[in-house]
Amino acid sequence: MRFYEYESRQILEREGIPVAPGGFATDAEAAKAIAADIGGPVVIKSQVLTGGRMKAGGVKFADTPEEAEAHAREILALEINGHMPRGVLIGAKAEIKQEYYAGVIYDGIRKLPTFVFSDMGGIDIEEVAEQHPDHIGRGHFSTVLPSMDFRAKDTVASVGITGSELNRLTPILSKLARLFVKYDMTLAEINPLAQLADGTFVAVDAHMDMENEGRPRQKALLKDLGVADEETREAREPTEFEIEGERIDSVDHRGVAGNVTEFDGNLGLVIGAGGGSLTLFDAVRSYGGRPANYCEIGGNPSVSKAKNLTKLVLSKPGVDKIAVMMSIVSNTRVDIVARGVIKACLELGFDPAEKIAVFRIPGAWEEEGFKILEKYGVEYFDRSVSLHGAAKRAVEKIGAGAAA
């Protein structure tokens, strides 16, 4: 879950990391007042959960409160990569001596959190890593031993920093690591971390990501920041179809109908589980099929969950047929899924044999499931037909249907 920049600033402040003066506004008048308060040149930044806002015109500079107000009005109405801004951040445009980068991320191979530090801040850190590797310091820190401070110091020193800079930067990086751990972050970065004319350091921009698994135990922070439970903060806003999929999953605790994602094709997919869905979605596309959606069913869903998800997919405009496919199941029951998808067809007044292009779920209770499918004349496959084989057949059938 991503945080807006203004939220990341609040997190830095509550953990004792100094930030550049500024404030968050949701309308142009408030932006003007903040600019007047700051008194001097300011920067107005769009608060969106997407990159490239500078290029898109979402960051502007102003010398007077009136100018700040005008810019804020424009930016508040500016959509960037499909995202409307939550508001604007008005920050003091301070005189900066040098820009640094401070970040904490996980290293999945070493399986430890790691500091990332650079004396070349203000630009994309991946670019620095590629072009100026000697300007990047990294250092892992233990998750069970108390080693944070000296590891932070070593990381800063590794890019050649000493003197008062080293002693001022070390606690900032160390505090960043502590908040990374405390708040279940997967990314916490300050870029740029600016050194002002008087030698002190302030965070000018910050970016943080909290992992969803951490949300249940981070309720206090999320409440303080005003982040609602239903805010998913994914890479793109969920569609109505996706919100309905989430609802179907949440009202019934039996089984999982997860990651319901909308696409614009004509073949509805009732597929599972994690790896099976990834494989099947690729397979459908590799044969020229156009999926209407993605989803992951598993964990032994109830008849009603399978039915409701299928109804959602079947009701989506443009869906001609559905394919019901999974990798071999051992926990989920074939007969229950079969019952659910057939019921969905019948309740919507469709002939299951016509609407269900293929059914390929081998495994637990398959004999019982296949009997039901036979009764309704649905074409089904056992494990002797591969996932790709089933996907190919589904694409063939929908192609034939569209041509007729």
Next chain:
Amino acid sequence: MKALIDQDTTFIVQGITGREAVNLTRECLDYGSKIVGGVTPGRRGREVHGVPVFDSVAQLCQELGSVPDGSVVTVPPAFTKDAVFEAIEAGIKLIVIVTERIPRFDVAQMVELAGLRGARIIGPNCLGIIRPGVAKMGGIGGPAKDAQKAYQPGNVGVMSRSGGMTTEISSTLTAAGLGVSIACSIGGDAIIGSTYAELMPMFEADDQTEAIVIYTEPGGRMEAELARYVTETGSKLPIVAFMAGRFMDEMPGMSFGHAGTIVEGKADTAAEKIKRLNDAGITVAEEISEIPDLVKDRIGQKVEA
């Protein structure tokens, strides 16, 4: 040498009185596994399918008079870390974590402690390990009769980031007459206890294993690590890989399939991983049904060489 588990491996189930754990215990016992005890705090004195339940791992070890080889951990995410610490500190050396949705920092802590104590973690968010015809540790393959259908003993090792696809691939290998030496569902999270590269030495030392099949997805650097391992050690064990989730390359920042399955940069796309695997001499299959023939080819080449 036998990798991970064999007919003598003893293990316990932590959280044994939970609904899923009761099923898992039944399945493993039916398959021939040696479950010597279970732990659920406050349930001492009970039995689950004849397996005695204790309040703690230390208590279990004391009463049984020995430390079991492994533990399957099935407790809820908020309590998993403590349960795994408990197992590690009791001296257990192989821990399969079934639980999903464990916060990443907790996973890092469990894995780091395991490293310090010389224990191995498989998972989290995995279905466990099976040595077909011998024993299984975890829900992998489901009930004994289903597991038997999909997993016949053979000479191919399987490692997979997806539990379900471990069975799909193994079933394909079984149907083709190759069979499976040992299959390991390694887990779908961003940080897992044992990666492909870390498990490779065990498969290499396993006398039954002649080739490896891996199932993989976008996200993370595990495949790059495997490619590097193969290149640097000159490993002779043939590897065939299958990469799912290729469509995700067009959808950076969105997670599908498993918690660790997300394209965040150039290096963790499906396309980049396929390239790295190919460069290291690992064959990447286009679909599951091709895998048996590719494995046969690779084993054949090894014999000729």
